[in-house]
Amino acid sequence: MQTINLKDAKARFSSVVDEVVNGELVTITRHGKPVAALVSVEMAEAGRKAMASKRCSLVDHLRAFPGDLILERNPSPSRDLES
Incomplete structure (x- = not known):
């Protein structure tokens, strides 16, 4: 499971989506707190x-x-x- 902050997720959204497609669960944080998950x-x-x-x-x-x-x-x- 990968955790990434919102700013970085926006900057490299395409590669984050590729990781999710390959089976990775990605948690997105805002100000250090989990706010969303991509599956x-x-x-x-x-x-x-x-x-x-x-x-x-x-x-x-x-x-x-x-x-x-x-x-x-x-x-x-x-x-x-x-x-």
Whole structure:
């Protein structure tokens, strides 16, 4: 997965699209924060088909999405518990 800032993505858009066509997932950032992701039409269609085949939770959808996305649970508590 590649991360690129918006200014660079605009400057070399054609080569970024070529990378996406070759299977790369590209995350675009603005001011250091992710704002968009570029995926191939094939990957987007696979994600849509996975969603259409069954009603699922967001986690199920992310797990069905093609690519090397790995979801791991954060072992830390969601909030501090005071005694």
